[in-house]
Amino acid sequence: DIQMTQSPSSLSASVGDRVTITCRASQGVTSYVNWYQQKPGKAPELLIYTTSILQTGVPSRFSGSGSGTDFTLTISSLQPEDFATYYCQQSYNVPLTFGGGTRVEIK
Amino acid sequence: EVQLAESGGGLIQPGGSLKLSCAASGFSVTKNYMTWVRQAPGKGPEWVSFFYSGGSTYYADSVRGRFFISRDSFNNTLHLQMNRLRVEDTATYYCARAIPSPNAAFDIWGQGTLVTVSA
Numbered sequence: 768d769i770q771m772t773q774s775p776s777s778l779s780a781s782v783g784d785r786v787t788i789t790c791r792a793s794q795g796v797t798s799y800v801n802w803y804q805q806k807p808g809k810a811p812e813l814l815i816y817t818t819s820i821l822q823t824g825v826p827s828r829f830s831g832s833g834s835g836t837d838f839t840l841t842i843s844s845l846q847p848e849d850f851a852t853y854y855c856q857q858s859y860n861v862p863l864t865f866g867g868g869t870r871v872e873i874k
Numbered sequence: 875e876v877q878l879a880e881s882g883g884g885l886i887q888p889g890g891s892l893k894l895s896c897a898a899s900g901f902s903v904t905k906n907y908m909t910w911v912r913q914a915p916g917k918g919p920e921w922v923s924f925f926y927s928g929g930s931t932y933y934a935d936s937v938r939g940r941f942f943i944s945r946d947s948f949n950n951t952l953h954l955q956m957n958r959l960r961v962e963d964t965a966t967y968y969c970a971r972a973i974p975s976p977n978a979a980f981d982i983w984g985q986g987t988l989v990t991v992s993a
Contacts, residue, residue: 799977803919810986811968813979817977854918858978865918865921
């Protein structure tokens with residue numbers, strides 16, 4: 768199974784900050800990494816797929832990059848509605864696997 | 875409107891069975907890749923099962939042989955039959971649709987249905 772390791776597991780940031788979350792795959796997954804945002808009591812929502820493609824309706828302050836085993840989600844200017852937990856997911860191989868999550872909290 | 879709505883969760887004793895349903899509207903469950911993902915309380919999402927539009931099915935090792943994914947084209951519904959349930963199967967179960975590409979990214983999710991396995 769491909770393990771997805773996210774870091775950090777949590778972070779505190781202020782509105783307007785640039786935030787970077789990383790995800791490392793235990794083996795190469797080409798570009799098949801997706802990112803989700805989840806708020807308490809809600810289902811995850813797709814933000815970015817295939818490493819860097821922004822899902823329809825997602826603000827352009829979100830971006831993704833990487834290839835092979837190392838991937839990054841960046842929020843260029845954190846907004847109040849961005850405080851949530853973020854998960855990466857690989858879809859290169861079954862079983863599909865998620866990272867452990869990064870909780871973004873208000874500083 | 876494109877949406878999914880799960881039902882069928884509840885409290886069940888270990889060893890019991892439960893069948894979850896996921897009603898789709900605005901698209902066809904038989905023409906899309908569909909999946910079940912669960913999330914235990916306070917934990918991250920865990921993929922459970924996948925149904926390719928062509929008919930192939932896949933399961934996580936933790937549920938293979940106990941859970942069975944199916945779809946009903948007449949009612950446009952995805953199902954998850956869960957047998958021999960264990961305490962560790964306790965979670966909110968979500969159905970989701972994968973975007974139509976080789977990459978299984980899940981763009982539409984239901985609201986989830988809670989399954990609690992406890993004596």
